[in-house]
Amino acid sequence: MTEEIIIAGFGGQGVLSMGKILAYSGVMQNKEVSWMPSYGPEMRGGTANVTVIVSDERISSPILNAYDTAILLNQQSMDKFEKTVKPGGLLIYDPNGISRHPERKDINIYSIEAADEAAKAGFSKIFNMIVLGGFLKLKPLVAPEFLHKGLEKSLPARHHNLIPENEKAVELGKNILKPVQIVN
Amino acid sequence: MGELRLMKGNEAVAEAAIRAGCDGYFGYPITPQSEVMEYLMAEKPYDRTGMVVLQAESEVASINMIYGAAGTGKKVITSSSSPGISLMQEGISYMAGAELPAVIVNVVRGGPGLGTIQPSQADYFQAVKGGGHGDYKLIVLAPASVQEMCDHVKLGFDLAFKYRTPVMLLSDGAVGQMMEKVVLFDQIPRRTDEEVIAQCPWAATGKLKNRDHIIITSLDLDPAGQERVNLKLQAKYKKIEENEIMYEEIHCEDAEYLFVAFGLSARICQKATDLARAKGIKVGLFRPITLFPFPVQQIASTIKRVKGVLVVEMNAGQMIEDVKLSVGLNVKIEHFGRFGGIIPSPDEVVRALEQKIIGG
Numbered sequence: 001m002t003e004e005i006i007i008a009g010f011g012g013q014g015v016l017s018m019g020k021i022l023a024y025s026g027v028m029q030n031k032e033v034s035w036m037p038s039y040g041p042e043m044r045g046g047t048a049n050v051t052v053i054v055s056d057e058r059i060s061s062p063i064l065n066a067y068d069t070a071i072l073l074n075q076q077s078m079d080k081f082e083k084t085v086k087p088g089g090l091l092i093y094d095p096n097g098i099s100r101h102p103e104r105k106d107i108n109i110y111s112i113e114a115a116d117e118a119a120k121a122g123f124s125k126i127f128n129m130i131v132l133g134g135f136l137k138l139k140p141l142v143a144p145e146f147l148h149k150g151l152e153k154s155l156p157a158r159h160h161n162l163i164p165e166n167e168k169a170v171e172l173g174k175n176i177l178k179p180v181q182i183v184n
Numbered sequence: 185m186g187e188l189r190l191m192k193g194n195e196a197v198a199e200a201a202i203r204a205g206c207d208g209y210f211g212y213p214i215t216p217q218s219e220v221m222e223y224l225m226a227e228k229p230y231d232r233t234g235m236v237v238l239q240a241e242s243e244v245a246s247i248n249m250i251y252g253a254a255g256t257g258k259k260v261i262t263s264s265s266s267p268g269i270s271l272m273q274e275g276i277s278y279m280a281g282a283e284l285p286a287v288i289v290n291v292v293r294g295g296p297g298l299g300t301i302q303p304s305q306a307d308y309f310q311a312v313k314g315g316g317h318g319d320y321k322l323i324v325l326a327p328a329s330v331q332e333m334c335d336h337v338k339l340g341f342d343l344a345f346k347y348r349t350p351v352m353l354l355s356d357g358a359v360g361q362m363m364e365k366v367v368l369f370d371q372i373p374r375r376t377d378e379e380v381i382a383q384c385p386w387a388a389t390g391k392l393k394n395r396d397h398i399i400i401t402s403l404d405l406d407p408a409g410q411e412r413v414n415l416k417l418q419a420k421y422k423k424i425e426e427n428e429i430m431y432e433e434i435h436c437e438d439a440e441y442l443f444v445a446f447g448l449s450a451r452i453c454q455k456a457t458d459l460a461r462a463k464g465i466k467v468g469l470f471r472p473i474t475l476f477p478f479p480v481q482q483i484a485s486t487i488k489r490v491k492g493v494l495v496v497e498m499n500a501g502q503m504i505e506d507v508k509l510s511v512g513l514n515v516k517i518e519h520f521g522r523f524g525g526i527i528p529s530p531d532e533v534v535r536a537l538e539q540k541i542i543g544g
Contacts, residue, residue, distance in 0.1 A: 024190045027365045035363035061455035062362050065529035
């Protein structure tokens, strides 16, 4: 099993940390992982993306041009990465901040209103974990106990009191994910 | 098994230095390797092992601090990125001349000049052919993963002290910035002053009653003396070539074509190898791990069995010269590269193989 994922959005949405939590959970479950961020001028311009690979085998290239899954959280990311999803692959997006919905006919598409839910909860920082929950519902790459360990490893000790909130957000994400188009 | 962590390549360098029993890090910040010093400053190894961490006023100061500390037999490391490494070249040449051990990490970015902060492999010539003046060589290691960023620091110190020579880790912005699973080796204690005196009889550790003054220098105004220094260095480099070559071969047994690549490019080529094989193209990958010493005979014996070779580098064609020098003129060897911070994608590499080698 190898899952190649691109997560992209605005800086501050928690794109990089979502990827890190997923990757660290994979490490705790004894998978091979790689986490390759955009850095430098790209990031300073306000957009952020990270390529995460979770695999049972040694990972070759950490840099890819086609992905099994794209998690796209703003319009720029949609414009840049919709076309990079492999045929039959998966695209998850938050309709908030999207002016042009995905147009591909050969991929599975799901939407998740994570920004709305995070706003309703009055806690914008759980946004990325709601999205991660939606993804894990479709691709359960890491079991909940390893996600817990991944959170422990990724978050600084002073934030460990927030782990239950994060796990609740993951469960919420699983419940609010909506299918838009299913091809296989 | 050692401790398991998810780390950036740059962080792995820093943690490995602490665990290798390093005595001091001297450096100056530059993207894309600033996490090395950031990690050290957060980790406070001066509390953990007594290791010194110092931000110098410049790269020139850093390398001369390294020169001074290495001259006393201390285990020291510095890191920088391309423009900063250029500033260090004078000091590196002096260290090669004075036969001083140290580990120097270059997390390469696109050049020339200030260039860009994105990954590149354009410093191959500088690292392998001697970036400073004079007839010297560095041992050059090319880590391709975060695990190797960790392991090569330890290996680098071992080789630096075994041969009394500076060792360079030639990495790049992607390997420095990406996170992967790392198994960390256990803490090696820092050597005591007595151990340094016993293990480094050449070091300036203070005048002992039973031995002469130690003078650390790269200067000998007598040409005959300086020729002797050069002959000694060349004999050392020959010994390194005989003993320290490292490389990896992937899918070479039945290969009809061959990629040759180091560092990040080798990772991309490994994926390209899988993509090409899925299309029925039997291609293998030869990855030099030591760039000096270069695996001349090993690469030649693998190339003998294939129809064509594509050397893939994030530069305009540098290692390809060493590949060509390793084999006869009748072999088809072409180069594919992207520059200035652009990373080639695996399918781009497969297309280059098809156009330049198979179809060309």
